[in-house]
Amino acid sequence: METLKEKTASTTQATTIRISGAEAVIRCLLEEGVNLVYGYPGGAIMPIYDELYKFSDHLHHVLTRHEQGATHAAQGFARVTGEVGVAMATSGPGATNLVTGLADAQIDSTPMVCITGQVARQLLGSDAFQETDIVGISTPVTKWNYQITKASEIPEIMAKAFYIARSGRPGPVLIDITKNAQFDELDFSYEKCNGIRSYKPKPEIDLSKISAAAEMINTAKRPMIVFGQGIILGQAEEELKAVVEKAGIPAAWTILGLSALESDHPLNVGMVGMHGNYAPNVLTNECDVLIALGMRFDDRVTGNLNTYARQAKVIHFEIDPAEIDKNVKTDIAVLGDVKETLELLLPLLEPNSHNNWLEEFKKKDAIEFDKVIKNDLFPEKEGLTMGEVLGQINRASNHEAVIVSDVGQHQMIACRYAKFRQSKSNITSGGLGTMGFALPAAIGAKMGAPDREVVAIIGDGGYQMTIQELGTIFQTRTPVKIVVLNNDFLGMVRQWQQLFFDKRYASTELTNPDFVTIAQGYNINARRVTKREDLAAAVDEMIASKEAYFLEVCVEKEDNVFPMIPSGASVSDIRLS
């Protein structure tokens, strides 16, 4: 059999080779540096799977238990590596099962390429078996999509797909390939895409905006930075840190910006938004200059827009021109790649330290510690809190773990309390809020960062949305650590019912199965903790395990997450209880 070198050499030569469309798809993936794909086979994609079998020494395919799991695993891989995640599915239901993952990747700007099989060209529109218009269905949730009906289109379209997915503001791309295009032969040669005439991934930088921004920052008395995932996607962590330190500006983060700046940095002032920290939320409405870096003023960050930072001048560093003035009117919009714009900004900044202003944050931090954090992390009541579990995980993993969280109360607790030293360590479904995200995403994260500890933090509700991916963990022996914080409730919805619907707990109480037995059924080491005295040892055992490990922690049933900005309220009206 040919070696990989021979295979790729034959494709990189100027001469073309005559191969099937299906083989061309695999060779395109190899040319793009892909060696891991997630997916699920079926009729309309069988020619590609047949080639995957032949190329299995070079391209590893992970069979998930559901196509949604394949997308989230690809997302987890992409988020932890910064590379493009790849998922594959067959036509019809296989393709429609990708939609949630595509929507999640679209709203969280995750680079992903999904490949779907499609019925043969001559059957399109005939309501053939497992035919569905996935290009039509996925249009609103993809950065770009395309249906290939001729084998000869494959190299150019695949090259475009990867270019679009990873460039500019990243996002998901779906390529639908009819079965005839997989079977038919083409003269194959590959050329990477490096430009599309109608697409400008990065806006040009206007230097006058950078100097105007510098001047505004230099004269500010109470400046505040809020950074988002743009810092991570743009690999601008060092530039962010340099700006923060030189100008002495307190820096808060959005849920997706978390881990771009180490948790214990003295100028890291915590999370903004609905369940963020008290100080940065309240002081958003007291700062004089608000510097937004690679974030998009989501409603969960801003609360009521009419009362959001009205006193402040706003500077928005952003790669996507459509985000400027979308929600918050900016005074200075600095368009461009944030790594480049921050690099240009840095020498224009005057060294500063806003000590009095920082004191304001510390005073408010003390209030939050007293009213909320102390009770979350060091509870005196009998029931276990989600916060103390996070505290134990921080301790046992020495702040080095990748934390993959699902959606709900435990997610907010994880983002509030997990401590990080390195970037790309917090993986969660921020924009779409996809329950069921964490378990498959953790598989992808572990495969993307095999040398790092990967801990999934999941609620008992979301866990059961993709619980079948335990099968993937079992089959692939992926050593992920799974923590289910079980309160027998859909906790966040229950919290809202308690606070805003007079405790009418409509369909939020869960009668749960024996999660430990289920995990053991998949041959995964499993343990349940119900008492505080057993928690630390159980977490230690989990972290020490070389294999996958499942830990269920039965926590207080009706705990609430605070602080909280009730929806529609102002950030400064954040509640501590």
Next chain:
Amino acid sequence: MEKKTFTISVYSENNVGLLNRISGIFLKRHINIESLNVSESEIENVFRFVIVVHTTENWVKRIVGQLEKQIDVIRAFYHVDKETIYQESAIFKISSDLFFDEGQIETIIKDSNSSIVSVSRDFFVIAKTGRRSEIQELYDELQPFGIMQFVRSGRISVSKPQMKISSLLQEFQTITH
């Protein structure tokens, strides 16, 4: 903010599915498209959508931002009515008997500056180009006599201000060559 009529011009590649992607941007924001026309533009192989919406300037700005973000869209612009020259076309199919029985029909056609594009034993066809109100006026005059078929096109429009298309063209040529 006050709602106004805006004409959005989108210069794009001519790809299958792009219309779906563009209309989806309006759908997502629950904004109705009043009229839509797609044709070739002054640039070879570049298509032009002319879309009319009734909304606020805030929304139209955001929509244009989202339109420009689409991979296959080259540029998008928006204008208010006074910044554009715009027209619609309509054709009317009328029973031929009327032409001979009702003397007024000939006068109506002459006065409205419309033209007869086809005549047969059973019916004749009138075409009218102009503003929506002029076409409506003709419709209202013909309607009492009975209209066999009526159809009106979407708005087509050119802008009075430049849309920087020449620089766009140049950019295109430097990329393609």
